[in-house]
Structures are given as structure tokens and as C-alpha cells.
Amino acid sequence: MAEKLRSGAMPTLEMVAAQAGVSRATVSRVVNGSPKVSPDVATVVQAAIDELNYVPNRAARSLVSRKTQAIAMVVPESAAKVFDDPFFAAVVQGVALYLEDTDYTLNMIIESGAASHKTRRYLLGGNVDGALVVSHHTGDHSYSELSRTLPVVFGGRPLSDVGGDNYYVDVDNFAGACTAVEHLIASGRTKLATIAGPQDMPPGVDRLSAFHSTLGKHGLTSDLVEVGDFSPPSGAEAMRRLLARGEPIDGIFAANDQMAIGAYSAIREAGLSVPDDIAVVGFDDDNYGSTATPPLTTVRQPSVEMGRRMAEMIVGLIENRPVDTVTTLDTELVIRDSA
Amino acid sequence: MAEKLRSGAMPTLEMVAAQAGVSRATVSRVVNGSPKVSPDVATVVQAAIDELNYVPNRAARSLVSRKTQAIAMVVPESAAKVFDDPFFAAVVQGVALYLEDTDYTLNMIIESGAASHKTRRYLLGGNVDGALVVSHHTGDHSYSELSRTLPVVFGGRPLSDVGGDNYYVDVDNFAGACTAVEHLIASGRTKLATIAGPQDMPPGVDRLSAFHSTLGKHGLTSDLVEVGDFSPPSGAEAMRRLLARGEPIDGIFAANDQMAIGAYSAIREAGLSVPDDIAVVGFDDDNYGSTATPPLTTVRQPSVEMGRRMAEMIVGLIENRPVDTVTTLDTELVIRDSA
DNA sequence: TCACTTCTTGAAAGCGATATCTCATGACGA
DNA sequence: TCGTCATGAGATATCGCTTTCAAGAAGTGA
Numbered sequence: 001m002a003e004k005l006r007s008g009a010m011p012t013l014e015m016v017a018a019q020a021g022v023s024r025a026t027v028s029r030v031v032n033g034s035p036k037v038s039p040d041v042a043t044v045v046q047a048a049i050d051e052l053n054y055v056p057n058r059a060a061r062s063l064v065s066r067k068t069q070a071i072a073m074v075v076p077e078s079a080a081k082v083f084d085d086p087f088f089a090a091v092v093q094g095v096a097l098y099l100e101d102t103d104y105t106l107n108m109i110i111e112s113g114a115a116s117h118k119t120r121r122y123l124l125g126g127n128v129d130g131a132l133v134v135s136h137h138t139g140d141h142s143y144s145e146l147s148r149t150l151p152v153v154f155g156g157r158p159l160s161d162v163g164g165d166n167y168y169v170d171v172d173n174f175a176g177a178c179t180a181v182e183h184l185i186a187s188g189r190t191k192l193a194t195i196a197g198p199q200d201m202p203p204g205v206d207r208l209s210a211f212h213s214t215l216g217k218h219g220l221t222s223d224l225v226e227v228g229d230f231s232p233p234s235g236a237e238a239m240r241r242l243l244a245r246g247e248p249i250d251g252i253f254a255a256n257d258q259m260a261i262g263a264y265s266a267i268r269e270a271g272l273s274v275p276d277d278i279a280v281v282g283f284d285d286d287n288y289g290s291t292a293t294p295p296l297t298t299v300r301q302p303s304v305e306m307g308r309r310m311a312e313m314i315v316g317l318i319e320n321r322p323v324d325t326v327t328t329l330d331t332e333l334v335i336r337d338s339a
Numbered sequence: 340m341a342e343k344l345r346s347g348a349m350p351t352l353e354m355v356a357a358q359a360g361v362s363r364a365t366v367s368r369v370v371n372g373s374p375k376v377s378p379d380v381a382t383v384v385q386a387a388i389d390e391l392n393y394v395p396n397r398a399a400r401s402l403v404s405r406k407t408q409a410i411a412m413v414v415p416e417s418a419a420k421v422f423d424d425p426f427f428a429a430v431v432q433g434v435a436l437y438l439e440d441t442d443y444t445l446n447m448i449i450e451s452g453a454a455s456h457k458t459r460r461y462l463l464g465g466n467v468d469g470a471l472v473v474s475h476h477t478g479d480h481s482y483s484e485l486s487r488t489l490p491v492v493f494g495g496r497p498l499s500d501v502g503g504d505n506y507y508v509d510v511d512n513f514a515g516a517c518t519a520v521e522h523l524i525a526s527g528r529t530k531l532a533t534i535a536g537p538q539d540m541p542p543g544v545d546r547l548s549a550f551h552s553t554l555g556k557h558g559l560t561s562d563l564v565e566v567g568d569f570s571p572p573s574g575a576e577a578m579r580r581l582l583a584r585g586e587p588i589d590g591i592f593a594a595n596d597q598m599a600i601g602a603y604s605a606i607r608e609a610g611l612s613v614p615d616d617i618a619v620v621g622f623d624d625d626n627y628g629s630t631a632t633p634p635l636t637t638v639r640q641p642s643v644e645m646g647r648r649m650a651e652m653i654v655g656l657i658e659n660r661p662v663d664t665v666t667t668l669d670t671e672l673v674i675r676d677s678a
Numbered sequence: 679t680c681a682c683t684t685c686t687t688g689a690a691a692g693c694g695a696t697a698t699c700t701c702a703t704g705a706c707g708a
Numbered sequence: 709t710c711g712t713c714a715t716g717a718g719a720t721a722t723c724g725c726t727t728t729c730a731a732g733a734a735g736t737g738a
Contacts, residue, residue, distance in 0.1 A: 022717075024718090028696060038715090058464070059407065059465075060694030061695050063725090107409075126394070127397050287627060380687085400725055404726065
């Protein structure tokens with residue numbers, strides 16, 4: 001009943017046309033800002049639209065235009081579960097903020113299992129005009145193939161970017177890691193070690209190679225490398241292993257903040273202090289680092305900006321505008337008290 | 340061109356009907372699981388559907404059924420900006436997880452300014468079947484009125500829940516805060532103070548009154564109350580003011596983790612230690628608290644569950660099932676090292 | 679065997695927009 | 709004054725699907 005009232009209250013093109021004394025077609029033209037409508041008629045129609053508080057019906061429009069004006073954001077459940085990672089939320093925010101100024105709508109879909117059948121059907125079923133796939137630290141891109149059928153933009157470089165035909169936005173992990181290590185060196189640390197990320201994920205690989213590369217640039221070298229899985233506990237363990245090697249260490253570059261925080265505790269366990277004995281630099285600049293004691297010096301990833309760019313990219317793709325295949329964002333060294 | 344191929348490749352009811360040698364109507368019935376279709380025909384149709392990989396067109400369906408199968412999640416931009424608050428992300432996760440098992444889609448919309456015209460139009464324009472409004476710590480519910488036109492479920496009790504006609508899911512702030520204070524008292528602390536949240540927000544109010552109430556229950560009393568705005572810096576300042584009063588304090592109940600962390604630094608500044616000199620208990624259990632040193636004892640809010648319940652509620656409302664007006668979730672005391 | 683439910687299935691009418699096509703209308707050059 | 713054109717506006721065909729409505733098939737009791 002209330003149902004009926006609601007829909008009954010919803011004005012249609014037809015009603016506006018009647019109000020304004022013109023045909024549906026004309027109203028449609030006004031609504032879509034067609035140039036071929038005389039100013040005076042347009043005014044009358046606009047008045048009718050305002051008066052009736054008319055809002056075009058999206059479904060009807062989609063049906064004929066074959067555009068849904070919707071963009072899907074696919075988040076692997078794993079990422080969602082480890083929601084402690086603020087990265088994801090920031091990306092969503094960026095996407096949403098960009099889309100706010102467009103006519104697109106953001107459809108969030110949490111993916112259970114790799115590219116489940118249901119999700120694929122949804123994406124391929126013409127429910128959205130394009131898809132955004134975020135998978136932060138992972139290189140999983142089981143959606144690559146979808147891009148042949150639907151515009152897809154990835155957040156983070158696909159690990160196996162075969163053919164280079166994937167559109168994606170990524171941060172410059174290598175350069176960012178370099179500035180981190182440079183900072184450590186510039187502040188006089190020479191006995192550096194690193195807690196690297198998984199070597200099957202692009203960020204893990206790039207940040208580690210940047211560590212070696214930067215060291216080399218300064219005539220230094222180090223085999224003090226331990227790998228973690230980006231979680232705080234793994235950082236702590238890696239740090240313990242590093243310390244257990246018995247070699248002197250005065251600076252640590254952790255591949256992300258969470259592991260850096262883990263390292264903090266291992267360092268304290270060993271009776272050492274940050275940054276007096278060991279300087280620590282992280283990567284990401286999430287709130288794990290900013291609220292730690294001492295506040296962590298880290299490399300900031302422009303997560304919100306990343307979301308914004310992804311949105312910009314997908315919209316460009318959908319609207320057939322020329323779009324760069326890859327966008328790389330710069331990072332920024334945030335100097336706090338740990339190094 | 341690719342465009343054309345895509346749509347051309349998209350099978351329609353018509354095509355399935357042809358394949359199966361039946362009418363569109365019959366296929367539609369099968370798709371919608373109508374009971375009035377003979378089993379054998381249903382089988383044939385289903386086979387055709389599978390073969391053609393048919394997926395019903397949502398727009399067309401919406402057009403006639405006047406249902407969008409979409410639910411909007413409205414997030415005030417302020418909340419999004421302070422994305423350091425993991426609460427929001429967790430709620431979204433809960434919502435998405437629940438909706439995953441339904442036919443509904445989640446439309447995220449970030450609200451700039453209070454209930455902008457654009458958002459209202461969107462919500463009222465028949466783009467969604469219902470809306471979810473989250474505003475964590477704020478009591479802002481400029482969307483209350485919408486609920487007369489569209490099913491709306493709030494996350495967090497509206498501050499002015501006039502008429503009690505708003506549907507919402509909330510955590511039991513009062514009870515949660517009570518357990519926090521009880522814990523402080525049980526561990527022998529008697530000179531308690533609290534860093535309260537804004538008194539124009541339900542959680543702020545409830546948590547403070549729980550503080551007084553619990554104290555009273557134990558024959559205690561305290562006028563050591565300072566208000567913060569839920570941010571870490573405000574917590575630090577409140578703590579300084581508390582300390583500046585010169586009265587002895589051996590236990591602090593902070594209305595949220597972020598302020599508790601702020602308090603940590605003020606306590607250290609004063610040369611005191613947590614928990615030896617002053618025990619600290621927070622509220623929320625976000626990662627500010629869990630990664631702090633020492634790890635914060637706090638009251639966990641079931642954020643993901645909250646999202647799940649909100650989703651469940653809105654779907655119930657949309658489908659006209661009986662739904663409780665309010666759902667209150669229990670909190671859980673997480674004891675770590677700060678108290 | 680006939681009249682009459684009970685099932686199945688097909689035909690057709692929209693849902694609310696967009697877009698193509700057609701038709702006036704008035705301007706303008708010859 | 710007449711034909712040629714732009715041009716603005718109306719008619720109308722879809723878009724893909726749901727849903728009466730009606731009709732044919734099948735089953736039932738008399």
C-alpha cells in the first residue's frame with residue numbers, strides 16, 4: 001500500500017510531458033541536455049520537471065541505453081577479512097569521492113574465493129559498466145581475463161602482467177623503498193637489514209630489490225634479509241631471526257608498517273631501543289605506524305589518490321576516452337621518530 | 340564495435356525461449372522458479388539457459404518489477420575522511436558479507452555535506468530499495484525523514500530518536516562501558532577518572548553515564564571527567580587536564596581507543612607508567628589499541644556483526660518481513676596489558 | 679460421453695526511457 | 709512567389725522482462 005503510494009508518487013517522463021504540454025521526446029531531450037530544443041520550450045519543461053520533482057528512472061534508461069552507470073568494486077574476501085589494513089578503506093574512499101562527481105554508482109562486492117562463479121556472472125551479466133579490482137599486497141588477478149569482456153582496472157600491478165594489457169594504478173614501490181633506505185643511510189646508519197614482504201607479491205619484490213639497489217649505490221651491501229608476510233607477528237619473528245644472526249644492525253627497513261611494528265617488539269625484547277640502537281623505517285603509513293611508540297618513520301602510499309585514479313581510469317575506459325595503461329603514483333617519506 | 344559484440348553476445352530471454360522451443364513467458368517462469376511449470380519443460384529450459392549462459396538483465400527486470408535489488412550505504416564524508424576509523428570499514432564488510440548471499444547489491448555512496456540534494460534525489464529517485472546510514476560516533480541523522488519514503492536502517496542510535504520510529508542497530512554502549520569500569524574496580528583501582536566522548540553523541544553520553552553509574556554501584560564517585568572528541572590528540576589533552584587537577588588517579592576509562600592512546604602519551608609525559616601507575620581501559624577495540632604499547636585493554640564492538648545485522652534488517656524491511664525496530668549488540672571486554 | 683474444474687503454456691500488454699524518422703514551420707535565395 | 713533547407717517537436721519502435729489473460733490439454737464426476 002505504502003508501496004503503491006510511493007511508486008504512484010514517482011513522476012514519469014509522460015507526466016512531465018503532460019504538465020509541460022509537450023511530447024515525451026521533448027522532455028527527454030531537455031533532461032539529456034540536447035541542443036535541439038528551443039530555449040523557451042526548455043524553460044517550460046524544466047519548470048515542469050522541478051515542479052513534479054522528476055527524477056529519471058535509471059532502469060528504464062539503462063534498458064535502452066545499455067549502460068548501467070554502475071561500477072563494481074571487487075574486494076577479495078581475504079582482503080576484507082584482514083580489514084585491519086586501512087589501505088583498502090582508503091582506496092574505496094578515493095573511488096567513491098571521484099564517482100561522486102559523476103553519474104556513476106559504486107557497487108561493492110566482496111569476493112569469496114577466487115573469482116567465484118557468482119561474481120563473474122554478476123560482472124558479465126551486464127550489471128555494471130566496468131569493474132575495479134583491488135588486492136593490495138596480493139598479486140592475484142584472476143580477473144585479468146574479464147578485461148576482454150568488460151573494462152577492468154586493477155589496484156596494484158598484476159604479478160603476471162602478461163601482454164601488458166591490464167590497466168592498473170600502482171604506487172612506485174621501488175622508488176619509495178629507495179627513499180626509505182636513503183634516509184637510513186643519510187642518518188648515518190650503515191649496518192642495514194630488511195624485513196621483506198612475500199616474494200610472490202609485486203610490492204614484496206620491488207621493495208626488496210630497492211633495498212639492495214640503494215645499498216649498492218652507496219657501496220654498501222647486506223645479506224641481512226628476512227621475509228615476513230606483512231603481518232605484525234611475522235615482522236616480529238623476522239626481526240628475531242635477524243637479531244639472532246649475531247651481526248651488528250643499526251637500521252631496519254621493513255616492507256610495511258605492520259611488520260615494522262612487529263619488529264619494534266622484537267627489538268625491545270632484545271633490550272634494544274628504537275631509534276637509539278636500531279632505526280626503523282616502514283612502508284605504507286597506515287595507523288599502525290603513526291600511533292606506535294615511537295611514531296614510525298615510513299613511506300606514505302597515496303591510497304586515497306590511488307582510488308581516485310582508478311575511478312578516473314575506469315570511467316575513461318567506459319567512455320572510450322584515451323587512457324594510459326598504467327598510472328604510477330609517487331610515495332612520500334614521512335619522517336617521524338623511529339629513524 | 341567490441342561494444343556491439345558484447346551486447347550481441349548477451350543472450351536474452353527471447354533467445355533462450357527459441358533455444359528451448361518455448362515462449363518467453365515460460366522461460367521467465369523457470370528463471371523465477373515459478374511452481375506452475377511442468378518439470379520436463381523446466382528441465383529443457385534450464386538446459387537452454389545453461390548452454391547460452393543466460394543471465395537476466397537487471398535493468399529490464401527492475402523496470403517492470405519496480406525493485407532495484409540494490410541497497411545504498413550512505414557514509415558521511417566526515418566519517419570517510421577520518422578513515423583512520425576502522426569501524427566503518429568493518430561495518431561495510433559485514434554488510435557486504437551478508438548481502439553476498441542475497442540478490443542485493445551494495446551501492447556505496449559517500450555523502451558530502453549533510454544529506455546533499457544529490458544524495459536525496461538518488462535515494463528517492465528509485466535507485467535503491469533501501470538505505471543504510473552509518474555515522475558511528477555522530478548522532479547526525481538528517482536522513483530520518485527519508486524513512487517515511489524508503490526503508491532506512493541506521494548504524495548507531497539516532498540521537499533524537501523521536502517517535503522511536505527509526506530502525507537501527509547499535510552496540511550496548513552502556514553495558515560495555517560498565518564492564519570496563521567494573522574491570523578497573525575489580526583490579527583494585529579506586530581513584531578513577533574518565534575521558535568522555537562528545538556529549539552530543541549517543542556513545543559519548545552512554546559511556547559516560549555508565550562510568551558514573553558503575554562507580555555509584557560500588558559506593559564510589561568521581562568528578563574527574565574531561566571530554567574529548569574521540570581523536571588521539573583530544574585524548575592526550577584531556578589526560579593532561581585530568582593530571583593537572585592534582586588529584587590522585589590510578590585508573591582511566593577512555594570512551595574510545597583513540598583517546599586512550601592519546602592518554603598514553605600524556606601519562607608518559609608526566610613520567611608515569613601504564614599500567615603500573617595508571618591503568619587504562621578503552622572502548623572499540625580498533626587497531627589503535629591492539630598495536631599500542633602496552634596493548635590496550637578495551638571493550639570490543641562487534642562492528643562486522645553490526646553491518647551484518649543492518650543488512651539483515653534492511654532486507655527484512657524491504658521484503659516486508661516483521662523486523663524489530665532496534666537491535667542491540669553485546670560488547671566484550673578484551674583484557675590485555677593496560678589494565 | 680458431456681460439462682467443468684485444474685494445469686500448462688502462449689500471446690500480448692506494458693514498465694519508463696531513448697532515439698530514429700517524419701512532419702511542420704519559417705527563413706532565405708532565386 | 710515558389711522551392712530548398714535547416715530546425716524544432718511529435719510519433720513511434722524498441723530495450724528485456726514480468727505478468728495478467730486467455731486458451732488448449734488433461735483429468736474428474738455424473
